[in-house]
Amino acid sequence: MGPLQGMKIVELAGIGPGPFAGMLLSDMGADIVRIDRAQQVTGDFSKPNLEALYRGRRSIGVDLKHPDGVETVLRLVESADALLEGFRPGVTERLGIGPDVCLARNPRLVYGRMTGWGQEGPYAQAAGHDINYIALAGALAHFGRAGSKPTPPINVVGDFGGGAMFLAFGIVCGLLEAQRSGQGQVIDAAMVDGSALLMTMMWGLKAIGFWDEAMGENLLDSGAPFYDTYETSDGKFISLGALEPQFYAELVARLGLTDAGLPAQMDRGGWPVLRDKFTELFKTKTRDEWCAILEHSDACFAPVLTMSEAAQHPHITHRGTVINRDGVDQPAPAPRFSRTAAEVWRSAPWPGQHTDEALRDWGFEPDAIAKLRDAGALR
Numbered sequence: 001m002g003p004l005q006g007m008k009i010v011e012l013a014g015i016g017p018g019p020f021a022g023m024l025l026s027d028m029g030a031d032i033v034r035i036d037r038a039q040q041v042t043g044d045f046s047k048p049n050l051e052a053l054y055r056g057r058r059s060i061g062v063d064l065k066h067p068d069g070v071e072t073v074l075r076l077v078e079s080a081d082a083l084l085e086g087f088r089p090g091v092t093e094r095l096g097i098g099p100d101v102c103l104a105r106n107p108r109l110v111y112g113r114m115t116g117w118g119q120e121g122p123y124a125q126a127a128g129h130d131i132n133y134i135a136l137a138g139a140l141a142h143f144g145r146a147g148s149k150p151t152p153p154i155n156v157v158g159d160f161g162g163g164a165m166f167l168a169f170g171i172v173c174g175l176l177e178a179q180r181s182g183q184g185q186v187i188d189a190a191m192v193d194g195s196a197l198l199m200t201m202m203w204g205l206k207a208i209g210f211w212d213e214a215m216g217e218n219l220l221d222s223g224a225p226f227y228d229t230y231e232t233s234d235g236k237f238i239s240l241g242a243l244e245p246q247f248y249a250e251l252v253a254r255l256g257l258t259d260a261g262l263p264a265q266m267d268r269g270g271w272p273v274l275r276d277k278f279t280e281l282f283k284t285k286t287r288d289e290w291c292a293i294l295e296h297s298d299a300c301f302a303p304v305l306t307m308s309e310a311a312q313h314p315h316i317t318h319r320g321t322v323i324n325r326d327g328v329d330q331p332a333p334a335p336r337f338s339r340t341a342a343e344v345w346r347s348a349p350w351p352g353q354h355t356d357e358a359l360r361d362w363g364f365e366p367d368a369i370a371k372l373r374d375a376g377a378l379r
Helices: 017-027 067-078 091-095 099-105 132-135 156-181 193-200 200-207 245-254 268-282 287-292 306-312 314-319 355-361 368-375
Strands: 006-012 031-037 058-062 082-083 112-116 185-190 225-230 239-242 301-303 322-325 329-332
Touching: 006 017, 006 067, 017 031, 017 082, 017 112, 017 156, 017 193, 058 067, 058 355, 067 099, 067 368, 082 156, 099 112, 112 156, 132 156, 132 193, 156 185, 156 193, 185 193, 185 268, 225 268, 245 287, 287 301, 306 314, 306 329, 355 368
Parallel strands: 006 031, 006 082, 031 058, 082 112, 112 185
Antiparallel strands: 225 239, 239 301, 322 329
16 A cells, blocks of 8 residues: 555644645555644544545644643654654744654654745745745746746645655655664755755756746747647647657648748747747637647647646546545546555545544553543643
8 A cells, every 4th residue: 555554654734735745645655643733623524624635644633732742742753754844943842842852752753844945044934935935946037928027836836846745755765764774864845945956957958058047038938939838719728848859840740831931940030930820820720629630649739728627638537647535636646656556545634533543553542542632632
Protein backbone atom coordinates (compact mmCIF):
# COMPACT_ATOMS: atom_id res chain seq x y z
CA MET A 1 0.00 0.00 0.00
CA GLY A 2 2.48 2.60 -1.19
CA PRO A 3 6.28 2.82 -0.93
CA LEU A 4 6.12 4.64 2.43
CA GLN A 5 4.01 1.98 4.14
CA GLY A 6 5.17 1.54 7.72
CA MET A 7 6.39 5.12 8.08
CA LYS A 8 4.69 7.04 10.91
CA ILE A 9 4.41 10.80 10.62
CA VAL A 10 2.96 13.49 12.86
CA GLU A 11 1.44 16.45 10.99
CA LEU A 12 0.78 19.68 12.86
CA ALA A 13 -2.38 21.03 11.24
CA GLY A 14 -2.09 24.03 8.95
CA ILE A 15 -3.62 25.29 5.74
CA GLY A 16 -2.73 25.01 2.05
CA PRO A 17 0.82 23.80 1.43
CA GLY A 18 1.24 22.03 4.80
CA PRO A 19 -1.74 19.73 4.25
CA PHE A 20 -0.62 19.17 0.66
CA ALA A 21 2.75 17.88 1.85
CA GLY A 22 0.93 15.59 4.28
CA MET A 23 -1.36 14.41 1.50
CA LEU A 24 1.60 13.54 -0.73
CA LEU A 25 3.20 11.44 1.99
CA SER A 26 -0.10 9.82 2.93
CA ASP A 27 -0.83 8.93 -0.70
CA MET A 28 2.47 7.05 -0.69
CA GLY A 29 1.34 4.92 2.26
CA ALA A 30 2.63 6.75 5.34
CA ASP A 31 0.51 6.51 8.50
CA ILE A 32 -0.09 10.16 9.31
CA VAL A 33 -1.72 11.52 12.43
CA ARG A 34 -2.81 15.10 12.01
CA ILE A 35 -2.77 17.22 15.18
CA ASP A 36 -5.73 19.61 15.04
CA ARG A 37 -6.34 22.21 17.74
CA ALA A 38 -8.92 21.03 20.23
CA GLN A 39 -10.70 24.36 19.82
CA GLN A 40 -11.19 23.60 16.11
CA VAL A 41 -12.77 20.18 16.54
CA THR A 42 -15.97 20.38 14.54
CA GLY A 43 -17.92 18.70 11.77
CA ASP A 44 -20.56 16.07 11.25
CA PHE A 45 -18.61 12.84 11.68
CA SER A 46 -21.41 10.88 10.00
CA LYS A 47 -20.65 12.65 6.72
CA PRO A 48 -17.36 12.73 4.80
CA ASN A 49 -15.21 15.84 4.82
CA LEU A 50 -15.11 16.93 1.17
CA GLU A 51 -11.78 18.76 1.43
CA ALA A 52 -9.57 16.53 -0.73
CA LEU A 53 -6.38 18.18 0.53
CA TYR A 54 -6.85 16.47 3.92
CA ARG A 55 -7.37 12.97 2.57
CA GLY A 56 -5.58 9.89 3.73
CA ARG A 57 -4.79 10.60 7.37
CA ARG A 58 -6.44 10.56 10.78
CA SER A 59 -7.03 13.58 12.97
CA ILE A 60 -6.84 13.97 16.73
CA GLY A 61 -7.93 17.06 18.64
CA VAL A 62 -5.26 18.28 21.06
CA ASP A 63 -5.11 21.40 23.24
CA LEU A 64 -1.54 22.55 22.58
CA LYS A 65 -1.79 25.11 25.39
CA HIS A 66 -2.41 22.34 27.91
CA PRO A 67 0.74 20.67 29.28
CA ASP A 68 -0.85 17.23 28.89
CA GLY A 69 -1.69 18.10 25.28
CA VAL A 70 1.94 18.99 24.62
CA GLU A 71 3.03 15.77 26.30
CA THR A 72 0.60 13.84 24.08
CA VAL A 73 2.31 15.21 20.97
CA LEU A 74 5.75 14.44 22.38
CA ARG A 75 4.71 10.90 23.15
CA LEU A 76 3.53 10.50 19.55
CA VAL A 77 6.88 11.89 18.44
CA GLU A 78 8.69 9.16 20.36
CA SER A 79 7.35 6.53 17.96
CA ALA A 80 7.23 8.69 14.82
CA ASP A 81 9.64 8.67 11.91
CA ALA A 82 8.95 12.28 10.96
CA LEU A 83 7.03 15.40 11.92
CA LEU A 84 5.94 18.21 9.62
CA GLU A 85 4.85 21.73 10.51
CA GLY A 86 4.19 24.96 8.63
CA PHE A 87 4.18 27.69 11.29
CA ARG A 88 6.25 30.85 11.41
CA PRO A 89 9.75 30.40 12.86
CA GLY A 90 9.68 29.98 16.63
CA VAL A 91 6.02 29.00 17.00
CA THR A 92 6.59 25.32 17.77
CA GLU A 93 9.40 26.26 20.16
CA ARG A 94 6.96 28.45 22.10
CA LEU A 95 4.44 25.62 22.14
CA GLY A 96 7.04 23.28 23.63
CA ILE A 97 7.24 20.98 20.59
CA GLY A 98 10.17 22.53 18.76
CA PRO A 99 12.92 20.48 17.09
CA ASP A 100 15.30 20.43 20.06
CA VAL A 101 12.64 19.05 22.39
CA CYS A 102 11.37 16.54 19.84
CA LEU A 103 14.81 15.29 18.83
CA ALA A 104 15.69 14.86 22.49
CA ARG A 105 12.71 12.52 22.78
CA ASN A 106 13.46 10.76 19.47
CA PRO A 107 16.98 11.26 18.02
CA ARG A 108 15.97 9.51 14.78
CA LEU A 109 13.14 11.97 14.07
CA VAL A 110 13.09 13.89 10.79
CA TYR A 111 11.63 17.28 11.71
CA GLY A 112 10.23 18.96 8.58
CA ARG A 113 9.61 22.70 8.75
CA MET A 114 8.04 24.76 5.97
CA THR A 115 7.77 28.53 5.87
CA GLY A 116 7.50 31.16 3.18
CA TRP A 117 10.77 32.96 3.84
CA GLY A 118 12.78 30.29 5.69
CA GLN A 119 13.79 29.87 9.32
CA GLU A 120 16.19 32.81 9.23
CA GLY A 121 16.95 35.92 7.19
CA PRO A 122 15.67 39.53 7.08
CA TYR A 123 12.16 38.47 5.97
CA ALA A 124 11.88 35.41 8.23
CA GLN A 125 9.30 36.83 10.65
CA ALA A 126 7.24 38.75 8.07
CA ALA A 127 3.81 37.62 6.93
CA GLY A 128 3.47 36.65 3.29
CA HIS A 129 1.73 34.53 0.70
CA ASP A 130 2.63 32.67 -2.47
CA ILE A 131 2.61 35.82 -4.61
CA ASN A 132 5.20 37.43 -2.33
CA TYR A 133 7.51 34.42 -2.18
CA ILE A 134 7.64 33.91 -5.94
CA ALA A 135 8.09 37.66 -6.42
CA LEU A 136 11.22 37.76 -4.27
CA ALA A 137 12.51 34.48 -5.76
CA GLY A 138 12.73 35.95 -9.25
CA ALA A 139 9.89 33.87 -10.64
CA LEU A 140 6.80 36.11 -10.75
CA ALA A 141 8.52 38.69 -12.97
CA HIS A 142 8.48 36.13 -15.77
CA PHE A 143 4.78 35.18 -15.73
CA GLY A 144 2.90 37.42 -18.12
CA ARG A 145 2.74 38.77 -21.63
CA ALA A 146 4.91 41.50 -23.09
CA GLY A 147 3.60 44.89 -22.13
CA SER A 148 1.44 43.56 -19.29
CA LYS A 149 2.01 43.35 -15.56
CA PRO A 150 3.16 40.07 -13.93
CA THR A 151 0.30 37.60 -13.49
CA PRO A 152 0.34 35.24 -10.48
CA PRO A 153 -0.03 31.60 -11.62
CA ILE A 154 -2.56 31.02 -8.81
CA ASN A 155 -0.58 29.57 -5.89
CA VAL A 156 0.87 26.44 -7.43
CA VAL A 157 4.46 27.71 -7.80
CA GLY A 158 5.23 29.01 -4.32
CA ASP A 159 2.87 27.19 -1.97
CA PHE A 160 2.65 23.80 -3.63
CA GLY A 161 5.65 23.53 -5.96
CA GLY A 162 8.25 25.55 -4.09
CA GLY A 163 6.99 24.70 -0.61
CA ALA A 164 4.98 21.53 -0.11
CA MET A 165 6.69 19.35 -2.71
CA PHE A 166 10.15 20.32 -1.47
CA LEU A 167 9.06 19.66 2.11
CA ALA A 168 7.81 16.19 1.16
CA PHE A 169 10.98 15.54 -0.87
CA GLY A 170 13.14 16.74 2.03
CA ILE A 171 11.34 14.51 4.52
CA VAL A 172 11.76 11.43 2.32
CA CYS A 173 15.46 12.25 1.85
CA GLY A 174 15.78 12.69 5.61
CA LEU A 175 14.09 9.35 6.24
CA LEU A 176 16.49 7.58 3.88
CA GLU A 177 19.51 9.19 5.54
CA ALA A 178 18.21 8.38 9.03
CA GLN A 179 18.01 4.71 8.09
CA ARG A 180 21.76 4.78 7.36
CA SER A 181 22.96 7.05 10.17
CA GLY A 182 20.41 6.39 12.90
CA GLN A 183 20.13 10.15 13.36
CA GLY A 184 17.35 12.56 12.58
CA GLN A 185 17.67 16.17 11.50
CA VAL A 186 15.72 19.35 10.81
CA ILE A 187 14.48 20.17 7.29
CA ASP A 188 14.18 23.91 6.51
CA ALA A 189 11.89 24.06 3.45
CA ALA A 190 11.36 27.67 2.39
CA MET A 191 8.93 28.53 -0.39
CA VAL A 192 11.24 31.30 -1.58
CA ASP A 193 14.10 28.78 -1.92
CA GLY A 194 12.00 26.17 -3.71
CA SER A 195 10.47 28.74 -6.06
CA ALA A 196 13.92 29.97 -7.00
CA LEU A 197 15.08 26.38 -7.61
CA LEU A 198 12.14 25.73 -9.94
CA MET A 199 13.59 28.49 -12.14
CA THR A 200 16.99 26.77 -12.50
CA MET A 201 16.68 26.18 -16.24
CA MET A 202 15.88 29.84 -16.87
CA TRP A 203 18.91 30.91 -14.84
CA GLY A 204 21.04 28.67 -17.04
CA LEU A 205 19.46 29.98 -20.24
CA LYS A 206 20.06 33.55 -19.06
CA ALA A 207 23.71 32.76 -18.42
CA ILE A 208 24.25 31.58 -22.01
CA GLY A 209 22.32 34.50 -23.48
CA PHE A 210 19.23 32.52 -24.44
CA TRP A 211 16.76 34.08 -21.99
CA ASP A 212 15.80 37.74 -21.97
CA GLU A 213 14.59 39.04 -18.60
CA ALA A 214 11.98 41.16 -20.41
CA MET A 215 8.63 39.45 -19.77
CA GLY A 216 6.82 37.72 -22.61
CA GLU A 217 9.66 37.77 -25.13
CA ASN A 218 11.09 34.26 -24.82
CA LEU A 219 10.32 30.79 -26.12
CA LEU A 220 8.43 29.61 -23.05
CA ASP A 221 6.73 32.73 -21.70
CA SER A 222 4.26 33.45 -24.55
CA GLY A 223 6.87 35.32 -26.58
CA ALA A 224 6.97 32.61 -29.26
CA PRO A 225 3.74 32.27 -31.29
CA PHE A 226 4.23 28.49 -31.54
CA TYR A 227 4.30 28.16 -27.71
CA ASP A 228 1.11 29.90 -26.69
CA THR A 229 -2.67 29.62 -26.39
CA TYR A 230 -5.25 30.68 -28.96
CA GLU A 231 -8.97 31.33 -28.88
CA THR A 232 -11.27 29.23 -31.06
CA SER A 233 -14.54 30.17 -32.73
CA ASP A 234 -16.61 28.93 -29.79
CA GLY A 235 -14.78 31.10 -27.25
CA LYS A 236 -12.63 28.24 -25.95
CA PHE A 237 -8.87 27.86 -26.16
CA ILE A 238 -6.18 25.51 -27.48
CA SER A 239 -2.47 25.27 -26.62
CA LEU A 240 0.56 24.91 -28.87
CA GLY A 241 4.05 23.81 -27.82
CA ALA A 242 5.77 23.12 -31.15
CA LEU A 243 9.30 24.15 -30.18
CA GLU A 244 11.43 21.61 -32.05
CA PRO A 245 11.73 22.10 -35.85
CA GLN A 246 10.19 18.72 -36.69
CA PHE A 247 7.22 19.36 -34.43
CA TYR A 248 6.75 22.85 -35.84
CA ALA A 249 6.83 21.42 -39.36
CA GLU A 250 4.12 18.94 -38.35
CA LEU A 251 2.00 21.78 -36.94
CA VAL A 252 2.35 23.92 -40.06
CA ALA A 253 1.50 20.98 -42.30
CA ARG A 254 -1.63 20.08 -40.35
CA LEU A 255 -2.73 23.70 -40.39
CA GLY A 256 -2.36 23.76 -44.18
CA LEU A 257 0.25 26.51 -44.04
CA THR A 258 3.23 24.74 -45.64
CA ASP A 259 3.09 26.90 -48.76
CA ALA A 260 1.84 30.06 -47.06
CA GLY A 261 5.17 31.88 -47.22
CA LEU A 262 5.48 32.09 -43.44
CA PRO A 263 8.59 33.58 -41.80
CA ALA A 264 11.19 31.12 -40.54
CA GLN A 265 10.27 29.61 -37.17
CA MET A 266 13.13 31.20 -35.23
CA ASP A 267 13.02 34.54 -37.02
CA ARG A 268 11.98 36.69 -34.09
CA GLY A 269 11.27 39.58 -36.40
CA GLY A 270 8.64 37.43 -38.07
CA TRP A 271 6.94 36.29 -34.85
CA PRO A 272 4.24 39.01 -35.01
CA VAL A 273 3.31 37.80 -38.48
CA LEU A 274 3.08 34.18 -37.28
CA ARG A 275 1.01 35.20 -34.24
CA ASP A 276 -1.46 37.15 -36.34
CA LYS A 277 -1.78 34.22 -38.76
CA PHE A 278 -2.34 31.69 -35.98
CA THR A 279 -4.79 33.97 -34.17
CA GLU A 280 -6.88 34.45 -37.30
CA LEU A 281 -6.76 30.80 -38.29
CA PHE A 282 -7.70 29.28 -34.93
CA LYS A 283 -10.78 31.50 -34.73
CA THR A 284 -12.18 29.84 -37.84
CA LYS A 285 -13.01 26.54 -36.11
CA THR A 286 -14.29 25.30 -32.78
CA ARG A 287 -12.00 23.74 -30.20
CA ASP A 288 -13.39 20.29 -30.96
CA GLU A 289 -12.77 20.77 -34.68
CA TRP A 290 -9.15 21.67 -33.99
CA CYS A 291 -8.85 18.62 -31.76
CA ALA A 292 -9.95 16.45 -34.68
CA ILE A 293 -7.18 17.95 -36.81
CA LEU A 294 -4.30 18.18 -34.33
CA GLU A 295 -4.79 15.62 -31.56
CA HIS A 296 -2.69 12.42 -31.49
CA SER A 297 0.02 14.03 -33.63
CA ASP A 298 3.51 15.46 -33.12
CA ALA A 299 2.20 19.01 -33.49
CA CYS A 300 2.47 19.43 -29.70
CA PHE A 301 -1.17 20.37 -29.25
CA ALA A 302 -3.77 20.01 -26.52
CA PRO A 303 -7.10 21.66 -25.78
CA VAL A 304 -7.15 24.03 -22.80
CA LEU A 305 -9.51 22.33 -20.35
CA THR A 306 -11.11 23.42 -17.11
CA MET A 307 -10.87 21.05 -14.14
CA SER A 308 -14.36 19.70 -14.85
CA GLU A 309 -13.55 19.18 -18.53
CA ALA A 310 -10.24 17.50 -17.71
CA ALA A 311 -12.01 14.96 -15.50
CA GLN A 312 -14.02 13.80 -18.54
CA HIS A 313 -11.24 13.75 -21.15
CA PRO A 314 -10.53 10.28 -22.61
CA HIS A 315 -6.81 10.38 -21.82
CA ILE A 316 -7.41 11.47 -18.22
CA THR A 317 -10.11 8.83 -17.71
CA HIS A 318 -7.97 6.12 -19.33
CA ARG A 319 -5.12 6.78 -16.92
CA GLY A 320 -7.35 7.39 -13.93
CA THR A 321 -5.64 10.73 -13.39
CA VAL A 322 -8.78 12.08 -11.73
CA ILE A 323 -10.63 9.90 -9.25
CA ASN A 324 -13.86 10.33 -7.34
CA ARG A 325 -13.84 9.88 -3.58
CA ASP A 326 -16.85 10.62 -1.40
CA GLY A 327 -18.53 12.22 -4.41
CA VAL A 328 -15.63 14.63 -4.97
CA ASP A 329 -13.54 14.64 -8.15
CA GLN A 330 -9.86 15.01 -7.25
CA PRO A 331 -6.44 14.17 -8.70
CA ALA A 332 -5.16 10.64 -8.11
CA PRO A 333 -1.86 10.01 -6.30
CA ALA A 334 1.26 10.49 -8.39
CA PRO A 335 3.74 9.23 -9.42
CA ARG A 336 2.90 5.59 -10.11
CA PHE A 337 4.77 2.55 -8.86
CA SER A 338 4.85 -0.85 -10.54
CA ARG A 339 4.84 -2.84 -7.30
CA THR A 340 3.91 -0.65 -4.32
CA ALA A 341 0.96 1.23 -5.74
CA ALA A 342 -0.01 4.50 -4.11
CA GLU A 343 -3.66 5.04 -3.20
CA VAL A 344 -6.06 7.25 -1.30
CA TRP A 345 -6.62 4.85 1.55
CA ARG A 346 -8.73 7.04 3.83
CA SER A 347 -11.25 9.85 3.39
CA ALA A 348 -10.41 13.34 4.59
CA PRO A 349 -11.02 13.58 8.35
CA TRP A 350 -12.88 16.19 10.30
CA PRO A 351 -10.69 17.81 12.97
CA GLY A 352 -10.50 15.44 15.94
CA GLN A 353 -12.48 12.67 14.26
CA HIS A 354 -10.06 9.86 15.14
CA THR A 355 -8.70 10.98 18.48
CA ASP A 356 -9.22 7.74 20.41
CA GLU A 357 -8.65 5.39 17.47
CA ALA A 358 -5.37 6.95 16.35
CA LEU A 359 -3.96 7.25 19.85
CA ARG A 360 -4.75 3.60 20.56
CA ASP A 361 -3.01 2.53 17.35
CA TRP A 362 0.03 4.61 18.30
CA GLY A 363 0.36 2.88 21.68
CA PHE A 364 -1.82 4.86 24.11
CA GLU A 365 -3.74 2.81 26.68
CA PRO A 366 -7.51 3.43 26.92
CA ASP A 367 -7.16 4.60 30.52
CA ALA A 368 -4.52 7.12 29.54
CA ILE A 369 -6.73 8.46 26.75
CA ALA A 370 -9.65 8.81 29.18
CA LYS A 371 -7.48 10.73 31.65
CA LEU A 372 -6.33 13.08 28.91
CA ARG A 373 -9.92 13.72 27.93
CA ASP A 374 -10.93 14.36 31.54
CA ALA A 375 -8.05 16.80 31.91
CA GLY A 376 -9.17 18.72 28.81
CA ALA A 377 -6.02 17.95 26.83
CA LEU A 378 -7.97 16.07 24.15
CA ARG A 379 -11.22 16.54 22.36
